[in-house]
Amino acid sequence: MRLLIALLLAVAAVPALADSNLPPAYWSDRQLPDARQEARAQALMAELRCLVCQGQSIADSDAELAGDMRDLVRRRIAAGERPAAIRSWLIQRYGSWISYRPTAEPAAWPLWLAPFALLLVGGLLLRRRIRLSRG
Amino acid sequence: MSRAVRFAPLALLLVLIAGLVWRLATPADTTVRSKMIGEDLADVRAAAALPGRPGIWVGDPYANPRVINFFGSWCVPCIAEMPLLQELKRQGVGIDGIAVRDRPEEIAAFLKAHGDPYGAIGADPNSNIQMQFGSSGVPETFIIDPHGIVRYQHIGPLEPKDIAVIRDTWAALRK
Numbered sequence: 001m002r003l004l005i006a007l008l009l010a011v012a013a014v015p016a017l018a019d020s021n022l023p024p025a026y027w028s029d030r031q032l033p034d035a036r037q038e039a040r041a042q043a044l045m046a047e048l049r050c051l052v053c054q055g056q057s058i059a060d061s062d063a064e065l066a067g068d069m070r071d072l073v074r075r076r077i078a079a080g081e082r083p084a085a086i087r088s089w090l091i092q093r094y095g096s097w098i099s100y101r102p103t104a105e106p107a108a109w110p111l112w113l114a115p116f117a118l119l120l121v122g123g124l125l126l127r128r129r130i131r132l133s134r135g
Numbered sequence: 136m137s138r139a140v141r142f143a144p145l146a147l148l149l150v151l152i153a154g155l156v157w158r159l160a161t162p163a164d165t166t167v168r169s170k171m172i173g174e175d176l177a178d179v180r181a182a183a184a185l186p187g188r189p190g191i192w193v194g195d196p197y198a199n200p201r202v203i204n205f206f207g208s209w210c211v212p213c214i215a216e217m218p219l220l221q222e223l224k225r226q227g228v229g230i231d232g233i234a235v236r237d238r239p240e241e242i243a244a245f246l247k248a249h250g251d252p253y254g255a256i257g258a259d260p261n262s263n264i265q266m267q268f269g270s271s272g273v274p275e276t277f278i279i280d281p282h283g284i285v286r287y288q289h290i291g292p293l294e295p296k297d298i299a300v301i302r303d304t305w306a307a308l309r310k
Binding site: 019020021022025051052054064065068069071072090092093094095097 | 165167168169170171207209235236237238241260261262263265266267268269271272
């Protein structure tokens with residue numbers, strides 16, 4: 001009986017890292033009236049990493065902080081700020097990690113060079129094949 | 136085909152498995168460190184969160200150096216660190232709070248129930264102050280130097296061993 005009560009209480013319990021009691025920020029789940037501005041905001045939000053659920057973009061995440069970040073992005077774009085400026089404002093505070101768009105930093109060089117390296121390997125393999133079949 | 140080439144895929148597979156096992160054994164660090172350490176946040180202001188209690192101006196030379204603690208009445212780990220913040224206050228460290236996504240009456244009830252270590256308390260209803268600090272959750276604790284520059288960040292609830300670090304870092308800025 002005690003166990004049952006404990007289990008029932010557990011069902012009703014609030015998770016330890018619960019969200020706040022405030023409603024979502026105004027622009028977190030609302031589109032901007034100007035369709036072009038909204039499109040720019042969407043494109044940027046899809047490329048910003050959620051700080052809470054770190055595999056998702058803030059466009060996809062249900063975390064409260066992601067909602068507040070969408071609010072920030074839409075407000076700033078509505079105020080006429082360029083998406084690149086908003087992105088670099090966030091990068092300045094959280095590091096280039098927060099942006100999904102690959103940068104030109106040395107850490108990302110292997111990423112840019114990989115396609116050429118793979119093409120080269122493919123070319124070499126192909127050349128060998130042709131030679132073998134000729135011989 | 137030479138023997139080495141024949142075993143290459145197997146070797147590659149073993150390397151892959153070793154990599155996966157290593158990552159499982161030592162998971163990546165997912166804490167988000169602020170890039171604002173050493174940066175000037177003197178212009179950041181947070182409106183008063185409670186009536187009759189001042190808000191926060193990070194550059195306030197009369198308040199700095201000080202500890203700025205992000206908390207929320209809805210945040211359970213914040214309850215655990217309240218006694219430690221009070222111990223810091225007892226040792227003379229100036230502590231101000233920023234209430235993230237919170238309501239005045241709920242903040243008041245929280246402080247009544249768990250103690251009140253704060254001088255000023257600023258409100259951060261849409262996490263904007265948090266973002267300006269490069270902070271990504273509650274609780275987080277920052278130390279601000281006399282010029283309004285961030286000098287230290289602690290992520291997550293304070294533990295007893297952190298008290299001395301916070302106090303000493305704060306005391307070193309007090310000149």
